Amino acid sequence: MNSQAVSSSQSCQTLADWLSFxxxxxxxxxxxxxxxxxLQVAERGQLQQLPGIKILLGGTNGKGSSARCLEQLxxxxxxxxxxxxxxxxxxxxxxxxxxxxxxxxELWASALAKVNTLRxxxxxxxxxxxxxxxFSVLKQAxxxxxxxxxxxxxxxxxxxxIEPDLSVLTTIDLDHQDWLGDTREKIGxxxxxxxxxxxxAVVGDxxxxxxxxxxxxxxxxxxxxxxxxxxxxLAETGNSWSFQGxxxxxxxxxxxALPLQNMATCLACLEALNLLPNGDTLSKVLSELxxxxxxxxxxxxxxxxxxxxxxxxxxxYLAGKLSEIAPAYRKVHALVGMLKDKDMRQSxxxxxxxxxxxxxxxxxxxxxxxxxxxxxQLPETAVSHCYENMHNxxxxxxxxxxxxxxVLIFGxxxxxxxxLTLWPQGxx
Numbered sequence: 001m002n003s004q005a006v007s008s009s010q011s012c013q014t015l016a017d018w019l020s021f022x023x024x025x026x027x028x029x030x031x032x033x034x035x036x037x038x039l040q041v042a043e044r045g046q047l048q049q050l051p052g053i054k055i056l057l058g059g060t061n062g063k064g065s066s067a068r069c070l071e072q073l074x075x076x077x078x079x080x081x082x083x084x085x086x087x088x089x090x091x092x093x094x095x096x097x098x099x100x101x102x103x104x105x106e107l108w109a110s111a112l113a114k115v116n117t118l119r120x121x122x123x124x125x126x127x128x129x130x131x132x133x134x135f136s137v138l139k140q141a142x143x144x145x146x147x148x149x150x151x152x153x154x155x156x157x158x159x160x161x162i163e164p165d166l167s168v169l170t171t172i173d174l175d176h177q178d179w180l181g182d183t184r185e186k187i188g189x190x191x192x193x194x195x196x197x198x199x200x201a202v203v204g205d206x207x208x209x210x211x212x213x214x215x216x217x218x219x220x221x222x223x224x225x226x227x228x229x230x231x232x233x234l235a236e237t238g239n240s241w242s243f244q245g246x247x248x249x250x251x252x253x254x255x256x257a258l259p260l261q262n263m264a265t266c267l268a269c270l271e272a273l274n275l276l277p278n279g280d281t282l283s284k285v286l287s288e289l290x291x292x293x294x295x296x297x298x299x300x301x302x303x304x305x306x307x308x309x310x311x312x313x314x315x316x317y318l319a320g321k322l323s324e325i326a327p328a329y330r331k332v333h334a335l336v337g338m339l340k341d342k343d344m345r346q347s348x349x350x351x352x353x354x355x356x357x358x359x360x361x362x363x364x365x366x367x368x369x370x371x372x373x374x375x376x377q378l379p380e381t382a383v384s385h386c387y388e389n390m391h392n393x394x395x396x397x398x399x400x401x402x403x404x405x406x407v408l409i410f411g412x413x414x415x416x417x418x419x420l421t422l423w424p425q426g427x428x
Contacts, residue, residue: 037128054165059172060313061313065291072289073276080142082145089417112130127152127158131159132158166202166272168203171313189209246271250279250282302402306409308415310413332355335410336415337362337390356383360372390418
């Protein structure tokens with residue numbers, strides 16, 4: 001650690017100071033998988049020993065919605081709950097919630113200072129640094145349940161230093177191939193690295209890779225699979241659903257604003273931990289369940305809908321939802337920005353027959369794809385407009401919208417975040 005970095009850390013007072021220092025010393029987009037560094041620092045302060053029941057939540061898509069569902073179902077029963085997720089949409093504080101409230105700047109800053117002291121000369125990535133700070137806050141809060149979302153993969157992710165009482169894999173699909181492998185089998189093997197011997201592991205993927213099954217058998221975890229150990233079924237009317245677990249079942253459940261597959265997986269998790277609520281509580285929570293950035297409506301006239309879908313699997317789900325609602329609108333506009341390390345062509349493909357006009361935005365930073373790169377992923381017949389940033393895109397598009405138009409914003413957490421910062425100014 002050089003003298004400039006020491007001087008910089010010593011001058012940190014606020015959360016903004018600490019985040020600036022960490023990002024300068026190790027850029028946020030730099031990834032170094034491995035547990036040796038983070039575990040070494042954690043053990044100095046026993047930060048890996050989290051309180052209460054610990055749920056480690058992995059998967060390609062659906063982690064954020066699953067974390068929210070688990071959190072709300074536990075809070076409704078009177079448990080104290082801490083939730084660590086990433087990335088955030090608008091404020092860094094969103095990454096850690098204690099009993100439904102984002103952790104304050106002061107608590108974050110204090111925890112980051114503690115981690116900086118513990119690490120001494122050990123270099124940490126941005127994610128490792130902030131994960132250990134979150135663990136420090138959770139230890140101090142002494143919550144009943146900790147829900148920890150895996151950052152990338154599983155086996156070598158910084159969150160995997162804890163000993164979970166239950167592990168979850170929501171879905172398994174191609175993403176982060178440079179780090180996790182270029183097949184579902186390779187990715188599944190990495191994600192199954194969060195399983196623990198003798199502990200329950202719930203997998204919600206509808207076509208579980210053999211590598212996941214093999215790893216579960218190798219270590220001897222109590223594996224629970226959808227359509228084998230638990231089931232869910234949409235009612236014929238399409239306005240409710242049922243859940244059948246190992247011992248408990250529920251019918252006529254309300255549809256949440258989040259994917260049904262993930263909601264069912266959450267119920268299977270809580271059943272495995274003997275933490276399922278009663279039917280009335282379950283129905284009330286599900287009827288009110290929503291999460292910022294996931295099928296989030298900002299306006300109805302004209303319609304403005306946003307979602308953080310950013311890879312082929314999540315995009316296909318969003319396109320399916322769009323196909324249900326698109327006929328009600330005169331025109332569908334897609335306002336899209338993506339990272340260039342994603343499968344852009346496949347992520348956009350399902351939207352092509354549904355979108356009348358494409359509004360493509362260049363995202364900042366070395367990972368951001370240009371609007372022109374996005375345009376190259378669309379058919380030549382697609383009507384597309386390119387913009388150098390979100391502000392230009394929205395200020396150009398907004399005045400042209402009719403009351404019965406729909407604007408769908410998607411492609412990245414960055415895209416959604418940038419739009420949300422403009423929304424109060426651009427409300428139409």
